Amino acid sequence: MHGIHDLLIGCDFSCSPSRRKPIVMAEGTVAKGRVLLSGFERLESLDRFDAWLLQKRRWVGAFDFPFGLPRELVVHLGWPLQWLELMGHYASLSRADIRTTFAAFCNARPVGQKFAHRTTDGPSGASPSMKWVNPPVAYMLHAGVPRLLAAGVHLPGLHDGDRERVALEGYPGLLAREILGNRSYKSDDRAKQTPERLIARKDLITALEHGQTRLALRLKVSHAQRDTLVDDASGDSLDAVLCLLQAAWAAQQGGPAYGLPANMDALEGWTVTA
Numbered sequence: 001m002h003g004i005h006d007l008l009i010g011c012d013f014s015c016s017p018s019r020r021k022p023i024v025m026a027e028g029t030v031a032k033g034r035v036l037l038s039g040f041e042r043l044e045s046l047d048r049f050d051a052w053l054l055q056k057r058r059w060v061g062a063f064d065f066p067f068g069l070p071r072e073l074v075v076h077l078g079w080p081l082q083w084l085e086l087m088g089h090y091a092s093l094s095r096a097d098i099r100t101t102f103a104a105f106c107n108a109r110p111v112g113q114k115f116a117h118r119t120t121d122g123p124s125g126a127s128p129s130m131k132w133v134n135p136p137v138a139y140m141l142h143a144g145v146p147r148l149l150a151a152g153v154h155l156p157g158l159h160d161g162d163r164e165r166v167a168l169e170g171y172p173g174l175l176a177r178e179i180l181g182n183r184s185y186k187s188d189d190r191a192k193q194t195p196e197r198l199i200a201r202k203d204l205i206t207a208l209e210h211g212q213t214r215l216a217l218r219l220k221v222s223h224a225q226r227d228t229l230v231d232d233a234s235g236d237s238l239d240a241v242l243c244l245l246q247a248a249w250a251a252q253q254g255g256p257a258y259g260l261p262a263n264m265d266a267l268e269g270w271t272v273t274a
Contacts, residue, residue: 008035008251009061010170010244012236015136016142019044021188026240030248033211036220037244040228040237046143053151053165060258061172062247063141064128064150064239067158068269070116073105073130083158083267084149090258091146094141099132119265124274126171156258158269168250168258168272172242175273178214184247186235193233201230201238208245215249215273246273 010026017023022042029036043049069090080086093101106114132138154161156168161261176185185200187193205226211218219241221229229238250272252261256262264270 001098002039003201004025005249007057007059008244008247009059010240010247011061011063012172012240012243013063013065013140013144015065015139017044017046017049021234021236023049024236024240026237026244028244028248030217030251032219033216034152034220035245035248037222037241039225039241045145050147050151050168053147053153058164059163060166060168060251062168062250062272063144063170063245064243065072065144066118066126066137066269066271067141067145067155067169068118068143068265069129070118071265071267073102073116074267076116077101081267083269086267087149090142093142095132095142098138098142100129102138105130116246118268120268120270120274124171124174125177126173126271155210156256157264157266164256166250166255166258168260169269170243170246171271171274172239172246174271175213175215175242175245177202179204180210185238186233188234190233195231197233198230201235205229206236213245215245217245217248219245230242249273 006029008028008030014021014023022044025041027038043052045259074081074086080089115130116126121128127135127137129141130138148155152161153167154163154166156166180200183200185197185204187197204253208219229241232238250258259272260270
């Protein structure tokens with residue numbers, strides 16, 4: 001039985017994509033608990049990402065960037081408390097504005113409690129969406145969400161759009177941590193692309209192939225695809241596949257909520273599968 005969304009997407013996003021560090025889109029399908037990876041698309045600019053989103057296709061996708069800001073932060077700054085208005089305001093700011101505003105907020109707070117958190121950060125283990133370095137998720141939100149809105153896609157629980165293109169907030173680290181604990185499997189720094197991280201990637205892929213996560217989905221890849229996932233020491237290809245599995249789980253839960261909690265804060269958003 002096929003749902004309306006036959007195509008699944010996992011997106012490893014970059015807010016400053018390039019040939020060296022493209023946005024990686026993993027595409028696949030799910031049937032009988034098996035997620036079949038059909039291939040990758042690598043987008044070397046945000047314009048390419050925009051064009052990708054506008055294609056007339058039906059999909060459910062999990063995108064690796066936050067879809068909202070912490071309510072505590074928004075209230076403190078006096079920013080709009082409706083999600084769409086908040087995103088409009090946020091999009092109007094420059095990255096420098098964002099850094100200055102968020103740094104001032106953090107500097108006024110005690111050590112160990114510098115950042116405000118979303119409710120979903122606890123169960124997902126993700127970095128706070130107001131972080132502007134390591135990783136710069138605040139800039140990823142700033143680059144990503146306005147593009148989803150401009151493309152008219154549907155964001156369950158946040159914004160009503162074209163229900164044939166359903167975008168959810170994914171986070172690959174959630175699934176990776178379930179399998180590997182705190183073992184690292186990737187680095188953008190060549191010097192840190194160690195044999196230990198290579199072994200961790202292999203272990204992660206093997207566990208996904210055997211369906212050894214609470215999502216109860218088995219990844220199906222060809223030998224060549226498996227080599228790609230193992231050899232990409234940045235982890236970007238693997239992160240896209242981890243998001244693909246989250247999209248598959250969401251698609252199985254189906255609309256309207258796609259597995260998002262009923263009591264989700266409609267200002268903050270939620271990481272799917274958290």
